[in-house]
Amino acid sequence: MKLRVLLTLCCLPFCSTYIYGQATAPAQSPDTATELRNGFTEVSGWVTKAAEMVPDDKYNYRPVDSVRTFGQLVAHITDSYNYFCARGAGNKVEWSDAIEKGSTDKATLIPKLKQAVDRCNEVYKGSSGAVGPLLGNVGHTSLHYGNIITYMRMLGMKPPSS
Numbered sequence: 001m002k003l004r005v006l007l008t009l010c011c012l013p014f015c016s017t018y019i020y021g022q023a024t025a026p027a028q029s030p031d032t033a034t035e036l037r038n039g040f041t042e043v044s045g046w047v048t049k050a051a052e053m054v055p056d057d058k059y060n061y062r063p064v065d066s067v068r069t070f071g072q073l074v075a076h077i078t079d080s081y082n083y084f085c086a087r088g089a090g091n092k093v094e095w096s097d098a099i100e101k102g103s104t105d106k107a108t109l110i111p112k113l114k115q116a117v118d119r120c121n122e123v124y125k126g127s128s129g130a131v132g133p134l135l136g137n138v139g140h141t142s143l144h145y146g147n148i149i150t151y152m153r154m155l156g157m158k159p160p161s162s
Contacts, residue, residue: 032131037124039138043145044117047077049160050148051113056106063154070151071104074113077144081116084137085123088130 051074059071068076079099086093099112124134149159 033124036131036134036138040120040124040134040141043138043141044081044120046160047074047141047145047148048113048117050145050152051106051110053157053160054106054152054155058155059104059106059109061151061155063151067147068100069104070148071106071109072100073144073147073151074109075100075102075104077141078109078113078116080137080140080144081113081120084133084140085116085120087133088120088137089123089126090130 054070059074060069062069062072076097076099079095079097082099083093083095099109102108120137145161149161152159
């Protein structure tokens with residue numbers, strides 16, 4: 001018991017130094033637009049890299065019959081970029097799953113995905129973007145990137161974020 005008390009007393013100065021150092025550090029956090037842009041850049045980069053890494057013949061892969069194929073998942077994310085970023089730019093658009101309902105092979109999807117990412121990047125650059133849809137886009141993409149990680153692991157592949 002005495003050893004425990006002594007150890008605790010010895011650690012207190014280190015803890016207080018750490019807490020004091022945190023409290024006095026200059027606050028230089030990026031603004032919301034920068035944080036959103038950084039979040040989108042990171043997760044969309046992982047999605048794009050994963051879409052490029054998965055072989056063409058695996059775009060029809062689905063772990064079970066009740067979920068999307070890998071190609072449908074990439075197409076769904078592409079459709080979501082078109083929706084959320086248009087909304088973030090102030091356009092009143094309705095959801096469309098045109099890409100997911102179309103051809104979901106790799107050769108068709110990669111250019112559409114990259115085009116959607118480029119359009120989103122333009123919206124994230126602007127400071128007048130609506131925060132709600134852009135935040136929703138990062139959240140939605142992150143959710144489905146989690147699916148991509150699972151698919152890739154099941155295919156014996158290492159996801160780009162690992």
